[in-house]
Amino acid sequence: LGRRTEWPQQGKWGLPGGVIRIDLDKDLETSAQRIAQERLLVPLLNVKQLGAIGNKTRDERAGWTISVIYRALFPRKHFEPHPGKRFDELKWLAVDDAAADATIAFDHADIIVGAAKQLRAEIDKLEIPFEFFRGPFTLTELQTFCEAILGNKLDKSSFRRRLADRNTIEPSGNVRTGAFRPAQLYQPSKI
């Protein structure tokens, strides 16, 4: 979330958004990319459209507004957004906290609810966003990642069998050593 420096909803925390520039953007996804660059100073990965919302009341700047909602996913470690246009600060929130926060700008809390639901459905089906969760990784790391998104524990054996059935990842040949037994490293299948 970014803290808004300007009217409307000044001082409130909201999702980054912006206005389509027909002179700059060739399509909607390009708009999303440009706006993210302007407001977060970074490009987006793993972008997916979630739908459109439009009505008279959702933004006091206009009598009518349409937003086309895009979600993106990031490897948190190598992703350092900075406040750009009309934000003076950024912060990360756990998605369920943000969804429950009544002070969030506009109807952005509803949008967050929808996005979290959508992503969890994907993870349930083991559609792993590898643009986000890059290899090499151990199976336990991947499982921990999925558990963090879903918000509940998974069974190790079942998780691995389901992954194996799908052929979405393959061993990289290397291992990760740590305090205990080394773990096989995996990567997304190239096939």
Added chain:
Amino acid sequence: LGRRTEWPQQGKWGLPGGVIRIDLDKDLETSAQRIAQERLLVPLLNVKQLGAIGNKTRDERAGWTISVIYRALFPRKHFEPHPGKRFDELKWLAVDDAAADATIAFDHADIIVGAAKQLRAEIDKLEIPFEFFRGPFTLTELQTFCEAILGNKLDKSSFRRRLADRNTIEPSGNVRTGAFRPAQLYQPSKI
């Protein structure tokens, strides 16, 4: 599909669509309803948003166009659309024929492909649109309906067990008599 009477794509067959009127419509779905009324002279049932498409090239009337796509479902028997604004004729096409038709206006064939896929996924999960397929009906009629949408045969016994597990329909108490053994009539569960 309707045959377009005006530029652009005059004479081509396309989906009904139109422009949001911020003075008339309170939200996107209301727009969809108003536009259907204008172009098909009937209201819509079972409306669902499928997403938004926007880019520079999809409509030659403007340098940039966004369409928010809505699908609706109808009981064909009691639904009689008539050509309204900018259509001189309407025709029904089997959805896979329309999807494969290269002569369809704009990018509407792509939209049809997406809509068919989405609906089939719903029917696969036995999410029956009862606003479309009203009771009372026999189980065989419901199965035939699903088979028509999916484009393949279903197993009678499995289909019935899956329905029973879900508790989405209940016997109405009446039967339908015909040339052969009478069939129990069902309706959507009210619970």
Added chain:
DNA sequence: TCAAAAGTGTTAGGCATACACCCATGT
């Protein structure tokens, strides 16, 4: 009486969970 459709039962397999168990390593 018999063709056609209504309706039921039975088996086998895919896929998931739950849980118990063994393995390898750095401290």
Added chain:
DNA sequence: ACATGGGTGTATGCCTAACACTTTTGA
């Protein structure tokens, strides 16, 4: 040696597909 995380095997249950079967009716 042992605690800890890596890794595997087995029992069980749910859901579904496939298919055989019985029942009922009007012509």
